[in-house]
Amino acid sequence: MSDLNQISETVAKRIRQDLQKSYMEIIPVPGIEDKLDSLPSDMYLAVTCSPTKGVDETLDLSEKLIERGFNVTPHIASKCVGGDKHLEAIIKKLDELGIESIFVPGGDRPEPMGDFNNALDLLKALKKLGHNLNKIGMAAHPEGHPDVSDEILMEALEEKKDLADFIVTQMCFDAEILNDWMNQIHKKGIELPVWVGLPGVIERGRLLKTSLRIGVGDSLRFLRKKSKVATELMKSSIYNPDDLLRDITEQIDINDSKLAGYHIYCFNQIEITEKWRTDRISALN
Secondary structure, three states: OHHHHHOOHHHHHHHHHHHHOOEEEEOOOOOHHHHOOOOOOOOEEEEOOEOOOHHHHHHHHHHHHHHOOOEEEEEOOHHHOOOHHHHHHHHHHHHHHOOOEEEEOOOOOOOOOOOOOOHHHHHHHHHHHOOOOOEEEEEEOOOOEOOEOHHHHHHHHHHHHHHOOEEEEEEOOOHHHHHHHHHHHHHOOOOOOEEEEEEOOEEHHHHHHHHHHHOOHHHHHHHHHHOHHHHHHHHOOEEOOHHHHHHHHOOHHHHOOOEEEEEEEOOOOHHHHHHHHHHHHHHOO
């Protein structure tokens, strides 16, 4: 079980608690709803938004998951929303499905479908139009973005903080960088709960194949330059997040911060990631 065998009781307890309330990100692909039998039926799931198939596909899968009892947070990517009329239709559909939480990223489309060029535009429109949502999430990039400076990323967080209720980060690979970033946002007065993006147990071949299909190749190449762990991910046949989980939990500032838990990027390797999660919870009891 990697180095999780040599940790303090306090760290073990925190890891167990954080894994118990963690949730997975699901990518809408044909038949994915038939691959969820290993998950507890009331588990929280996030459903991504494809830059090619858009919000409708996200909401269609969300509806199927809700019918099975899952708690769902769909991604409503700003560049995939055509305008106010489209947004009004999305809000209506969210109401019909009883969805109370969404996540608003900018999205990976090269050009926006309509008037919303970024997440801030969509968040402002949601506030103006009104809705019955209880929680709205925004994205953050503690380890940087290949196309945007750290200064602009922080400015964007400050602009969005009063329009959102929680933060979800990109996949994180470096606990010290994450720790520094948590301190930075605290100093900026950003006190929202943070769900840290944790890579799941990922087979390299599946990761590369999935990255080509969903368009995260640029991000992976960027991570190779930015992170030793990401480089190891590309070298090894399987990446296991045990050491990263320990390193994050042992950062005192992170533990004293608004860390809410983990948003697990499983790249649809649901069964192996859920086995890892439940095995770790059991072993740390």
